[in-house]
Amino acid sequence: MRKYLLSGFLSMLILYSAGQGVKDNKGNTLLWRISGKGLTRPSYLYGTMHLMDKKVFQ
Numbered sequence: 685m686r687k688y689l690l691s692g693f694l695s696m697l698i699l700y701s702a703g704q705g706v707k708d709n710k711g712n713t714l715l716w717r718i719s720g721k722g723l724t725r726p727s728y729l730y731g732t733m734h735l736m737d738k739k740v741f742q
Contacts, residue, residue: 714730714731714732715728715729715730716728716729716730716731
């Protein structure tokens, strides 16, 4: 019984700590709309940057 409680507690701790790093960055989106002269409708470009520096989004 103690083994199951410990396993459950550790599982919840891991799930809780993993969710703490997630934050809502709707202003710093990686989905870009491309529009301009000669385009009949906009195109979209999705990209990811694997950098931790906030200067990337400035």
